[in-house]
């Protein structure tokens with residue numbers, strides 16, 4: 001039995017809005033369950049838990065903030081090296097940068113090298129769960145999930161389905177792509193903390209036969225995830241209207257093929273209407289809000305007010321490499337900026353929301369877990385949760401240390417973290433009860449180490 005002592009922040013796991021818990025001097029007690037999985041046993045005031053668990057080995061993190069590991073609800077590992085490639089919007093960006101990079105993932109060695117860097121990058125930023133796209137090449141899924149499994153990252157990934165409107169090198173073949181998907185489900189889904197996601201890239205890149213096959217698999221394997229993109233960019237939405245003239249909307253295409261259900265996560269969802277939002281709420285499918293990507297590619301602004309009014313499940317995502325940062329704090333800052341925007345995705349005026357830091361943090365932890373159908377498992381430190389958490393040190397950044405010291409309330413204090421923190425604050429990352437080490441890191445003296453385990 002282990003205990004971690006510090007200020008502790010966590011959220012109730014099963015709610016559709018944030019219910020926050022915070023104790024300035026708290027213990028987090030963890031132990032292995034009957035299956036050997038390290039879980040939270042208790043969380044609460046230090047004095048009370050010291051008496052209740054006198055034999056626990058205590059790690060003293062006083063002065064630091066202990067919080068659930070972050071969950072990245074949508075990210076492309078093969079786009080690690082696409083970050084920062086400017087283009088005139090989504091479709092030219094895919095053609096010019098993304099597809100040529102992804103074509104290289106037919107090579108297992110290349111895929112393994114990128115996977116290693118990618119998993120490092122997530123872990124050193126305090127991200128302990130990711131829902132990730134691989135490429136259309138099955139070996140790219142193997143490379144990522146081998147690396148994630150070895151390092152303790154909880155990772156859900158899928159082979160991309162794209163049998164049309166895609167160049168040589170990434171385009172797959174319908175029957176084979178569906179057989180590969182089913183084989184990958186058998187190989188990876190539920191193996192340790194790994195999972196599989198059926199991954200139609202987006203409606204324009206999949207034939208009717210491929211979409212139908214993906215929907216059949218989604219029906220046959222209800223606890224496997226589904227991930228895709230929807231309503232991200234005006235040119236893309238126009239294209240979908242041309243390709244699918246009989247469907248009411250872009251989202252309705254996925255509905256027709258049986259791809260809206262719990263555990264289905266769609267990135268972006270900027271150009272949705274109220275009927276689409278009702279469909280999401282009814283089916284339990286969720287949106288991965290990807291604000292840095294939407295700003296970088298000029299896609300538009302996620303309409304938080306409408307999503308909330310329509311009871312749409314949503315959480316935060318980096319969408320690297322359309323997104324330009326692995327850093328959850330950067331994503332939360334961008335989400336705040338977007339929530340303040342006074343135009344909707346469709347360009348109409350609106351009143352901006354002011355999302356609180358508690359809300360933003362929840363969207364990247366317990367809210368994202370709920371969108372994945374993993375509430376109670378990850379994203380919270382409620383007893384029973386898997387022991388995935390981060391130890392954050394405000395002293396690592398002088399301005400953050402100074403600003404947090406002046407906060408008059410928990411809300412102000414957390415807001416300073418969201419606005420000012422970066423990966424320098426991540427002192428330790430614990431996955432399944434075990435502190436992780438990364439292959440590249442900055443040590444206490446600020447020296448950069450590349451390629452060696454600390």
Ligand code: GUN
Pocket residue numbers: 076090094098201202229232293319322
């Ligand atoms: N739509 C289809 N593929 C992609 C992708 O790789 N990134 C983004 N942002 N949108 C997409």
Ligand code: ZN
Pocket residue numbers: 074075076229267319322
């Ligand atoms: Zn994406």
